[in-house]
Amino acid sequence: MTKEIRTALIGLGNVGRSFLTILESKQGRLAEQYGLAFRIVCVADSSGVAVNPGGYEPGATRRAKENGVPVRRLAGYWPGVTPGDALAADLECDLVLEASPVNLKSGEPGLSAVRMALMRGVSVVLANKGPLVLAFPELKRLARENGAGLAYSATVCGALPVVNVGTRDLIAADIQALRGIFNSTSNFILGEMAAGKPYVDALAEAQRRGLAETDPSLDVEGWDTANKLVIIANTFLGVEATLADVAVQGITGLAAADLQAAQRKGHVIKLIASATRAGDGYALSVAPTELDGDEFLARCAGWEMGIEIHSDLYGSMYFKDLEGNPLPTAAAMLRDAVNLFM
Amino acid sequence: MTKEIRTALIGLGNVGRSFLTILESKQGRLAEQYGLAFRIVCVADSSGVAVNPGGYEPGATRRAKENGVPVRRLAGYWPGVTPGDALAADLECDLVLEASPVNLKSGEPGLSAVRMALMRGVSVVLANKGPLVLAFPELKRLARENGAGLAYSATVCGALPVVNVGTRDLIAADIQALRGIFNSTSNFILGEMAAGKPYVDALAEAQRRGLAETDPSLDVEGWDTANKLVIIANTFLGVEATLADVAVQGITGLAAADLQAAQRKGHVIKLIASATRAGDGYALSVAPTELDGDEFLARCAGWEMGIEIHSDLYGSMYFKDLEGNPLPTAAAMLRDAVNLFM
Known part of the structure; x- marks a missing residue:
């Protein structure tokens, strides 16, 4: 029935x-x-x-x-x-x-x-x-x-079932660290800039595809990423964090030249959300971060989003998705x- | 209470x-x-x-x-x-x-x-x-x-919560294809062989670490991988498959030279489980498969296991883990x- x-x-x-x-x-x-x-x-x-x-x-x-x-x-x-x-x-x-x-x-x-x-x-x-x-x-x-x-x-x-995995699949775990790429619009923009496109053109392309937030400053200034980190912290890190607890830096200060310089070293700059153990809680941050090109998050390209979670009971887990539409x-x-x- | x-x-x-x-x-x-x-x-x-x-x-x-x-x-x-x-x-x-x-x-x-x-x-x-x-x-x-x-x-x-994601997080999805590396022992062995180590030495090292199945032929002949594919098929592909429905080929026929030849082309040979749409059901197989070195599964190295799932509703999802102990x-x-x- x-x-x-x-x-x-x-x-x-x-x-x-x-x-x-x-x-x-x-x-x-x-x-x-x-x-x-x-x-x-x-x-x-x-x-x-x-x-x-x-x-x-x-x-x-x-x-x-x-x-x-x-x-x-x-x-x-x-x-x-x-x-x-x-x-x-x-x-x-x-x-x-x-x-x-x-x-x-x-x-x-x-x-x-x-x-x-x-x-x-x-x-x-x-x-x-x-x-x-x-x-x-x-x-x-x-x-x-x-x-x-x-x-x-x-x-x-x-x-990507990040919230569900954190709630239902990491039972009794002590999460030592997690970090991720939570905003596909800024990830796409960074990829375009690494290929030499100016920031404004890359943003316009992202908006044309209809995946940017209604207010794109949420994407590029890191607030959308920080929002997701706050939700994660409250949901399965056991921390009643608010946006005020997150050190937030977006991608608007980056130039295509910065990304290309990293690329010449085999590195990639990504907008990374991070939670690492600090005392009884976690240090929470969102910032452009230079990664070795072989790292899992370095290889979350274009419209992909991803997360890695390291815990005492469940080893290291890596998740990413490619969606490209709502x-x-x-x-x-x-x-x-x-x-x-x- | x-x-x-x-x-x-x-x-x-x-x-x-x-x-x-x-x-x-x-x-x-x-x-x-x-x-x-x-x-x-x-x-x-x-x-x-x-x-x-x-x-x-x-x-x-x-x-x-x-x-x-x-x-x-x-x-x-x-x-x-x-x-x-x-x-x-x-x-x-x-x-x-x-x-x-x-x-x-x-x-x-x-x-x-x-x-x-x-x-x-x-x-x-x-x-x-x-x-x-x-x-x-x-x-x-x-x-x-x-x-x-x-x-x-x-x-x-x-x-890695593959079963739980399939059951609870892919609600109402039509899964078009999935493939994965489900056996970390054979994945470790293939990595060692690609680095030039003979098969027997690589197997002995895997057994020494205590992660091989009690009967290691389950690992290297593909049956452990096939077991997991059968469980996936029954759980969230809607198919009452048994082992008889899976075309199974293990890694015992491979030589270090095969893996190194692939490597010279920028490729990687992995033991891949695969389910692809075939009529009302799925074609299920386990076989050594040559992948481009940039693919997600190609980069599941050593003791990692991974899966990618492509569906109509949830886009493409990629999951991997690194455990290294039981x-x-x-x-x-x-x-x-x-x-x-x-």
Whole structure:
């Protein structure tokens, strides 16, 4: 028997629309293999919130948005409310998918929506890092106290299951060190610059491909990388770190000549996030780092992201992925949702 | 409050003893973080089975075995019974850890013990691939019908969470292809041979380090690799494959000269397991394969194992690990056990 999950999808950017694309092709598979059907009872974008208890058809909704129809022009538009308001007003749903743009100042509108959902016992799956970076301990507590699921494997390296491996596969480990390349946009830009392209041209190419954050300064100034490191630290390093605990340096101070000079020595400059043991906790940093060309992270090229984790129990593990479009991040939201409900 | 898990540990070889080593140092952590205490109420090796409802002390038991004391000389020795007999005779336990040597002919003594445990609703965690390779569909069915847990992430690439990623992180994916290096012993041997060492010397060095299978022909003739491919196929390719479905070729036909000839072209010969789409299913093979030196698997060197998975939803993912001793495999049993009971 299929269990129906009444789902609110907040954010109809690249990731939100890709989630709808996946539902279009995988509904049969989700029912057969996992016994689940996701009914989209609410959608929201920057224009507003719309509610349809009977469910929005995924393909039609995606195409409308791609054809320039904002949510406020959909049937069921609820004037003047935010997603958080709708949830506070007892929107009937089982799951909130939060895929709105990262806002590191207030976390809004995502943070209020996530808080409100968890307080009502509604499970939340995030692709948006903002609420976690600003309020991780509070959101974990709300989820626990209200028996709500809270999953966010899509927030770190797209579909690479870094968060899940850290939570479920490194049981009882003492992690000695980890480091990674967590931002594919800046990794792509560094690769282009190493090949001689000026920074501005490389950035423009990254934006053209639609993978840069809505605000590209998050990518190139290292904040997106730092966000992911904060989420990792809170999730499986046992540290309640915030952005203030991370020494952050981006790639905007680098010139193509710097990268080419490293290359002549057989080295590679990468934007590296790092956590190393320091006292009872970890020293957390994000910085351009010169690596030997044979190292694992040196060979995470172009749009790849990667991580290496060294622990007492599990040896050394190395993970990387190549995505190149937002579909895997949306798929990571789907896997979180399925794991919460199946 | 700590939940006590009455645990039968079958097999006191490298992996079983490493499990005891982990308990020695992590009991406090397991209680605090996961609320679990593993009490070893039964141990078994090739000499017999011993039972102590009060629990065997992990450190003392490990040291006894390392000092040449077999199970039949422990207090609680139960003459003339196999682990399966003990479970059939209502041995009171919540969990069976199966870490006895791989037996591809009969699967015994592991297979009977696993069957009996599952039929009684006792959860099972395996490091031993034999029972899964010989009876995967039956064991999955027994677990489901009797509400018992069945986990085996330690059977594929030690602590690398291949099985868990395939099961929990590639939700709804259509896997187009995967390939990997699943046997670190043969990978180490090939590396030594590429450096000019004769096969017999390289094998002796691998055995000296204690990582070769009890029967090293499983490593070098490709069967250990094929076992892991069969487990992967059954677990997350949706194929009820057996060893008869895998075209298997080992590394015993290779000479150091072959590896060095490849090296001169910038290539590397690796023992590659591969699953590629063929009709409704997959073509499964294990064979020495010449790779370009820049490929991910070409750069899994020495004792490393690795896998790459290409799917419609999750892009391309690459995982590798470096272990070099049996501790991570034992830790993988621990994580499975914790995930089943917490």
